[in-house]
Amino acid sequence: MTKTARQLLEWYDRNRRQLPWRAADGADADPYHVWLSEIMLQQTTVATVKGYFEKFLARWPSVEALAAAPQEDVLQEWAGLGYYARARNLHKCAQTVVSEHDGEFPSTEEGLKALPGIGDYTGAAIAAIAFGEAATVVDGNVERVVSRLFRVTEALPAAKKAIKEHTASITPSERPGDFAQAMMDLGAGVCTPKSPKCLLCPIRTGCAAHEAGDMERFPVKAPKKTKPTRRAMSFWLEHDGHVLLERRPQKGLLGGMPGFFSTPWEERATFPTKEEWLDHRPTEDYWKPLEGLAKHTFTHFHLETKLLTAKADAKLNFENGFWHPLAQLEDVGLPTVFKKIAALKTTPQK
DNA sequence: AACTCGGGGGG
DNA sequence: CCCCCAGAGTT
Numbered sequence: 001m002t003k004t005a006r007q008l009l010e011w012y013d014r015n016r017r018q019l020p021w022r023a024a025d026g027a028d029a030d031p032y033h034v035w036l037s038e039i040m041l042q043q044t045t046v047a048t049v050k051g052y053f054e055k056f057l058a059r060w061p062s063v064e065a066l067a068a069a070p071q072e073d074v075l076q077e078w079a080g081l082g083y084y085a086r087a088r089n090l091h092k093c094a095q096t097v098v099s100e101h102d103g104e105f106p107s108t109e110e111g112l113k114a115l116p117g118i119g120d121y122t123g124a125a126i127a128a129i130a131f132g133e134a135a136t137v138v139d140g141n142v143e144r145v146v147s148r149l150f151r152v153t154e155a156l157p158a159a160k161k162a163i164k165e166h167t168a169s170i171t172p173s174e175r176p177g178d179f180a181q182a183m184m185d186l187g188a189g190v191c192t193p194k195s196p197k198c199l200l201c202p203i204r205t206g207c208a209a210h211e212a213g214d215m216e217r218f219p220v221k222a223p224k225k226t227k228p229t230r231r232a233m234s235f236w237l238e239h240d241g242h243v244l245l246e247r248r249p250q251k252g253l254l255g256g257m258p259g260f261f262s263t264p265w266e267e268r269a270t271f272p273t274k275e276e277w278l279d280h281r282p283t284e285d286y287w288k289p290l291e292g293l294a295k296h297t298f299t300h301f302h303l304e305t306k307l308l309t310a311k312a313d314a315k316l317n318f319e320n321g322f323w324h325p326l327a328q329l330e331d332v333g334l335p336t337v338f339k340k341i342a343a344l345k346t347t348p349q350k
Numbered sequence: 351a352a353c354t355c356g357g358g359g360g361g
Numbered sequence: 362c363c364c365c366c367a368g369a370g371t372t
Binding site: 187 | 364365366367368369370
Binding site for chain 1: 352355356357359361
């Protein structure tokens, strides 16, 4: 074991955080818990995940229970957490583990990575944390810690290969799961993107960037593109205490989630004119524009939408559409963008 | 290698 | 406003 790994593990033993998915000191980690938490933690902060993890575990205590659930129920519980492909793959993965692996998760990085939703990071993390394999675990925290430790001047994402090799060079064969979690805890609390707390760092003596005094330069990243703005009109159709919702297609943005019918979300400088939105309205009822504007930002674009409302004569059936009781709108599991759009109707605008 | 895919919190 | 976050899958 390298000196760096030993110092880090000693620090971890003194500063270990208790997290809902983390086994009690000395106990074995439950692969189902580790897997569920790691999927939720992809691009998502610990604070955000905690509540969702508890809810999922209470509703589906085992991988068998999760596999047996309807996809709609899983998406409903996932609503608000984002990156909904994770929820679809989570469900698929559970079903695969039950049907093809007798309900037991594969115990190797290679076997895990063959499952839906488990990639380089998650496969290595589960193998190390739940099964003690000395896999090389690299997430955003580790990229930052290692790029500083070795002062990697190459920019991401090209630097990923070098960073992984450096990480492998300090990953111990003993306690690899604790080592991985220690690296991530260090990145989250000490080796932070801005104003890193180097005085508290257990491995600062071996840190090349700390030696040079330019820690915040790392990791070097490629410049990012500016986000365009898309604009659309959304449709709120009401009948007899119900509102019309759309079940979105499985592929693409917000796949499988409920939402409102709308004009296409297109990059444009102005909102669709009446002439334009007439072609996209779900019914020929009398549609009236509402005050207010809903704004939401996705990973690669901004969205602005206004709302049109109408009362339907009858509860018609819609392709990919369903009527949902207004009183239970909170329970359907709307993605955040549609909650904002609904608020234009349900809460008075100025 | 570049792009798609959410949402929230911190500076 | 910008940044980042226990990234994966597709093209």
